[in-house]
Amino acid sequence: MNKNILIIGGTSGIGKALVELLQDSNQLFVANRTSEGLDTGKVTYIPFDATTDVLDTTQLPDQLDGFVYCPGSINLRPFKGLKPETFQKDFEINVLGAVKSLQAVLKNLLLSPQASLVFFSTVAVQTGMPFHASVAAAKGAIEGLTKSLAAEYAPKFRVNTIAPSLTNTPLADKFLNNETKLEKANERHPLKFIGSAEDLANSAKFLLSDESKWMTGQILHVDGGIGNLKTN
Numbered sequence: 001m002n003k004n005i006l007i008i009g010g011t012s013g014i015g016k017a018l019v020e021l022l023q024d025s026n027q028l029f030v031a032n033r034t035s036e037g038l039d040t041g042k043v044t045y046i047p048f049d050a051t052t053d054v055l056d057t058t059q060l061p062d063q064l065d066g067f068v069y070c071p072g073s074i075n076l077r078p079f080k081g082l083k084p085e086t087f088q089k090d091f092e093i094n095v096l097g098a099v100k101s102l103q104a105v106l107k108n109l110l111l112s113p114q115a116s117l118v119f120f121s122t123v124a125v126q127t128g129m130p131f132h133a134s135v136a137a138a139k140g141a142i143e144g145l146t147k148s149l150a151a152e153y154a155p156k157f158r159v160n161t162i163a164p165s166l167t168n169t170p171l172a173d174k175f176l177n178n179e180t181k182l183e184k185a186n187e188r189h190p191l192k193f194i195g196s197a198e199d200l201a202n203s204a205k206f207l208l209s210d211e212s213k214w215m216t217g218q219i220l221h222v223d224g225g226i227g228n229l230k231t232n
Helices: 013-022 083-105 133-153 172-176 179-188 197-208
Strands: 004-010 027-034 043-047 066-069 115-120 155-164 219-222
Touching: 004 013, 013 027, 013 155, 043 172, 066 083, 066 197, 083 133, 115 133, 133 155, 155 172, 179 219, 197 219
Parallel strands: 004 027, 004 066, 027 043, 066 115, 115 155, 155 219
Antiparallel strands: none
16 A cells, blocks of 8 residues: 655665665655655655754645654763763754654644554663663653553554664664674674664564554564573
């Protein structure tokens, strides 16, 4: 079924992979700082910076059936070296950007028979990990927001969040930029490899589709097993 789907942040990493999965069978609207990498013959591009801009909704259809918020951050540092400003910046990118974007298109989503909203968290919310204080705090807010919205808007909306482990995307490049780092990251996961942008995009595609029509308020852990399993 062809759907109108808005993707915030769709030109890199998971967002880009999701656009490539969906663009031939849906009407996509991609809000991002640049249009680099987008096939503007297949998607409608909307210039947008989630931390500073008000989303221009004039190019959107009256009805939206899907909403995906992809922007995120990875600040892995000891807590003692994290300034309050870092926490604030991570919260603005991960949470306030999502809230502002969603509120801008709420009326469009309410016109859908049942809209699907998809957010992204991190395995570090469920499983405490050192040096993740700032990003885990922000993504923990996303998980709380997910469940609150799912309850408030059921049955009109379905709201779910994907919580990955370290994924091979440009955002994580500094943690995977040589063979030693990559090998160590693979070994930390029970499945012995880290996820790709396509792995996470496939999960988001499922949540946007009618195949997940009986799922809402869920945190979907797509993390190579690292969140729940201990194998050594």
